[in-house]
Amino acid sequence: MAVEGIDLGKYKLGWNDADQYVYKPKKGVNEEVVRDISHQKSEPEWMTKFRLKALARFERKPMLDWFAQNMPDIDFDDIYYYIKPTEGGEVSDWDMLPEKMKETYEKLGIPEAERKYLSGVTSQYECLRGSTLVWTTEGMRPIKEIEPGDEVFSLDEASREIVRAPVRGKAASGDKEVFEIRARGRVIGASANHPFLVLRDERKPGRQRARFKARWVPVEGLREGDYVALATDVPEYGESAPLLLEWPDDPGFPIETSVDFCWFAGVYLGDGYIKHSESYATLEIAIDVSDEELVDEIRRVGRELFGLDFRLAKDRQRLTAIGSSALAEFFELNGLGGTAHTKRIPDWVSSLPVAQRLAFVAGYIDADGYVRDYPTNRDVSLTSANSSLLEDAKQLLALCGISSSSVIEFTSRHSLDRNRMMTGYRLQLSGRFDRIPCRSPRRTNRMGRRAFVHTNRSAKGTTFRSHTSDMLGFVRIDEIESVGVEPTYDIEVEGHHNFVAEGFVVHNSEVVYHKNRADLEKQGVLFSSMDHAVRDYPELVREHFATVIPPGDNKFAALNSATWSGGSFVYVPPDTHVEMPLQAYFRINSENAGQFERTLIIADEGASVHYVEGCSAPVYSSDSLHSAVVELIAKPGARIRYTTIQNWSPNVYNLVTKRARAETEATVEWIDGNIGSKLTMKYPAVVMTGPKAHGEVLSVAYAGEGMHQDAGAKMTHVAPETTSIIDSKSISKDGGRTTYRGLVKVEEGAHNVKSHVRCDALVLDEDSRSDTYPYMEVGEKDARIGHEATVSKVGEDQIFYLMSRGLTEQQATAMIVNGFIEPITKTLPMEYAVELSRLIELNMEGAVG
């Protein structure tokens, strides 16, 4: 995974890239500087006034003892408060990213595909397990064996037809948690973020008729009962295959495949075998000789293709031909050999034209198939003692547009010896098998009288025919289940950016992001930098800006209010759900939002959004103070999740004020990873102002040498029946210090409040320290507040246990730490979970090595 040749030595110290700025105001903060900032950004007058007022507050506010104690070397007059960046505009392409930023990713050792994702210009990894069978024009191939240049099948969303498309690239995407999706006998294993094409009923409340919309939804967003897209047929492809000959100069046998040859080969595969005697071999076919038409047809083809006269043997149970020895060799040479238990369908069959593939299937069914004759069920089934052969048949059938069940195991008594039990396998065909050109009337008569054809184009009680086609159907998802971590892969397909795997239509890498952007716009979601928002959405901004964190809140909030630049603005309209997390990486970097960014997120009534801010990216700053303000407003019934992973270099004071207002029945979750900085003081807060609002803070802090993470949470219950959860995990090592500091406050009149606080600290050595300061102010007697705190030292017992299985001490510690923070990482999108774990590991190694 890692990029070669990274110098982690530098990383340990943090890094400073040479500044490239067009304009630098003077150091220090005063009226002139603040006016200058506002002017540079061409701000409206109200914002300039706001800044100046905030400046006055900043100057009046005393420096609290606590800050003064912990930040002895902070000098407010020795800081650049605004630096106009050279790079303008918002980056939408990896190649447009500043070189400096690319270098930063290099330093972090993040592979390119992931870097693209982090920089926001492309989608995350989407992956399928290595054994996933991709439909190709060479048959079905495991995804891990697909190579660029192979031809796969892909859905043209406009015409709803399956078309052929070349593979542009393939990537092993590492070990990922895999989810199995089961739908009507089909199973596929994909990572949580892999999008599938689904149909969803999006009718307005109260409407009678279902309104289905087709959408790409990642696995984590899929629900049992969604309808997922299947390729039910493929376009014509394939060519007759050359046949191998023992004596090429004197063929005597066909030199390439034909419909008749394929049919005969299918019959042979079902009921034929080669009988070896001492000096020669004979090819025999054991069929039901009372099926006269079938016997005649085999004899005709045998004569025409191979010049052999198949006759009924004396026992009247099989057909054989004098001189079939050479034919036996010819069949073996072309992959048709083997016994009943080892026979397989040769690879070349999958790459034949459809008529020949179908003829092969027809032959096999004529020999070995069974067609039921119930009025309601005239399905075809194949039975064999060889499950691999049936798996082959299943794949071949799918490439002929015919669906089938999974291979079912059954046991029954032996027909000759009642005491013997036999294990057999059965494959049930369904769908369009009327296209199979069987030649035995016993098969075709029944198949022809079938009442129903399943093409997955409609479902009981619903109509979604308009979304389907002859090649595209939808089936209901029966089950989605996590099956553990497996190596995963992805391929990139030219043209339509999807491909067919295990029958499902799945998305490939790239473009999801661009699509997201377009989707966002369509949904009416506003997502821009705060600077732009002040100009572009003046009313929205003015109405909400600084209503959760007023400039006088604390000295650092005042400083931010006076000098802010950069940060994000998000507005989600009522009842709008943003499915993919909004990423903050790319814009913050290109705007070069310095140390005083300001973010405002508004989720209107019933809306939901997940915003992710990653700071593992560059530390452009040589300055030592980072002081951001983040305000979240969740209107009634809305839901906001805000995720941060900060990895500031160890010279940075990180003092961030984060607060959310959760109105009636709204939910706000802060997920906070603090891995870097010299000192972080951050207490994300939720003020629950409406009944039944819910607040949650999940945080992970890591403090290594010379670091102090003073983090926690603040829950203010203003309204009745509000609930909150605080879950804090901290790790200290090499003299690092972590502090949990939290407040749960229940105001008078806030009845039936519930709150639960849990802090767990892991102290990795004797020099490190962890403290817990939980505060409660409870104004109502019926409040129920729980608090648990644990401090554990990484037991030598644990390390010894893991080492006794072959892990080094470092690996063992890393594993224990990752396990410790697992309750938090599992709530993160996959990439951030990986990122967080890796950052902690890097930090720990840095200190160890």
Add this chain to the structure above:
Amino acid sequence: MSVLKVTDLHAAVDGHEILRGVDLEIASGEVHALMGPNGSGKSTLAHVLMGRDDYDVTAGSVTIDGEELLGLPTWQRAERGLFLAMQYPVEVPGVRLVDFLEAAIRGRGGEPNGLTVRLAAEAERLHVDEQFLTRGVNVEFSGGEQKRAETLQLAVLEPTFAILDEIDSGLDVDALRDVARRIEAMTTEDRLGVLAITHYARLLSELRADRVHILMGGRVVASGGPELADTLERTGYEGLAEDLGVDELAVEVPAEQEPEFADPTEFALPFEEPPRTT
């Protein structure tokens, strides 16, 4: 064919000698039972063999096929083919058994291909509920589940020699049988060499031992065939000690002291009141 050889092994904790010259020789496919009363040094021996650094090895040697293991860190001993099934397997919250074993296999230089499938097969064989594979290692496992899980790890990691430290403690009859059968199969199919440390002869009714050794006072005081365990069953440790003329059954070690924790000092909240909004 490999040989695990322990020669004149002496080990101490804080200057108190616990092992006072232990000799053992175990070949591939053999099951040796090491029995002894409480405090005789059984678990110490297990830990010293695996390289736990709480003990000072003062003399002796431990080799696999002539290669000295003393001085190697624990994980390298594991890499050389040694496995310890622990009496009290440790909980590792948030780490799934699957991930743990995958890391362990990679740590031993292997490739965890088909691990999920093998785990599922072993889980079925040992009657381990599959949900334990995806839970935190040993977290909230019952005693029986822990020992089944230890055996499952043993089966998947395929070491050359396994030390089973009181594998029978906390097991009911069914679990004991499952565990013993699986281990026995490994000794015959994979030629696993086993040192089964136990207090009771009960284990040996399920797991057939080729040799039985009695550890008392930090020394092997008697060795013999399976009949030695029967004798012990009749006489008890004290009776056996009397017969053998051994006076010291256990080794005295002073109790550990509780570590002290300092009270954290409280600070005032460094932030001010939130605004009254809406």
